Amino acid sequence: KNQVEQSPQSLIILEGKNCTLQCNYTVSPFSNLRWYKQDTGRGPVSLTIMTFSENTKSNGRYTATLDADTKQSSLHITASQLSDSASYICVVSGANAGKSTFGDGTTLTVKP
Amino acid sequence: NAGVTQTPKFQVLKTGQSMTLQCAQDMNHNSMYWYRQDPGMGLRLIYYSASEGTTDKGEVPNGYNVSRLNKREFSLRLESAAPSQTSVYFCASSEVLLAGGPQDTQYFGPGTRLTVL
Numbered sequence: 295k296n297q298v299e300q301s302p303q304s305l306i307i308l309e310g311k312n313c314t315l316q317c318n319y320t321v322s323p324f325s326n327l328r329w330y331k332q333d334t335g336r337g338p339v340s341l342t343i344m345t346f347s348e349n350t351k352s353n354g355r356y357t358a359t360l361d362a363d364t365k366q367s368s369l370h371i372t373a374s375q376l377s378d379s380a381s382y383i384c385v386v387s388g389a390n391a392g393k394s395t396f397g398d399g400t401t402l403t404v405k406p
Numbered sequence: 407n408a409g410v411t412q413t414p415k416f417q418v419l420k421t422g423q424s425m426t427l428q429c430a431q432d433m434n435h436n437s438m439y440w441y442r443q444d445p446g447m448g449l450r451l452i453y454y455s456a457s458e459g460t461t462d463k464g465e466v467p468n469g470y471n472v473s474r475l476n477k478r479e480f481s482l483r484l485e486s487a488a489p490s491q492t493s494v495y496f497c498a499s500s501e502v503l504l505a506g507g508p509q510d511t512q513y514f515g516p517g518t519r520l521t522v523l
Contacts, residue, residue: 298448326510328511335516335517336516336517337410337496337498337515337516337517338449338496338512338514339514340511340512340513343511383448383449393451393454393464394451394512396448396449396450397448398447398448399448
């Protein structure tokens with residue numbers, strides 16, 4: 295069964311600090327991996343997308359990495375802001391599945 | 407552009423009642439999806455529609471039906487609501503079902519918060 299596991303489940307950091315969220319997956323054959331940000335009470339919004347050949351993708355203060363050999367991805371947030379408080383969801387699509395597998399998300403809280 | 411809109415935003419039902427959740431997108435996307443999200447859990451796919459005229463079951467289809475009314479609209483129906491269906495329901499759309507690129511990025515609506523008593 296295709297699985298996506300995220301860690302940590304929750305994280306609290308101080309404003310201005312950096313943090314890294316992890317995503318491990320077993321989806322095979324692999325097509326692409328996305329990171330979504332979900333603010334409380336809202337629908338998820340796409341942050342980055344990476345295909346097999348890409349190992350780094352940035353979107354402002356967000357940098358995602360992908361190691362397709364070890365089936366791991368990370369999302370690094372630089373100089374965190376209060377508005378970064380949200381749930382971050384890793385979503386992996388398999389080449390044959392036609393559907394995506396969602397991780398349970400990491401809840402990030404940024405405190406002043 | 408409104409993107410993906412969902413109605414209603416909130417709904418309370420009694421066990422056994424029926425209702426339809428509405429979803430519409432104005433991005434001319436081919437594919438649409440219904441998910442449910444329970445506290446502390448990831449989104450789980452209920453049904454999806456790869457293109458107008460087609461629908462397929464997702465991970466958790468039992469107790470639900472869907473209709474792809476036209477290219478813009480995709481509705482989710484609960485025929486006999488049960489407390490286990492208390493959840494937040496998200497509709498999403500994408501340009502295509504799966505293309506390995508930005509075209510299959512899903513755009514989500516704001517969600518419908520459903521409580522079944």
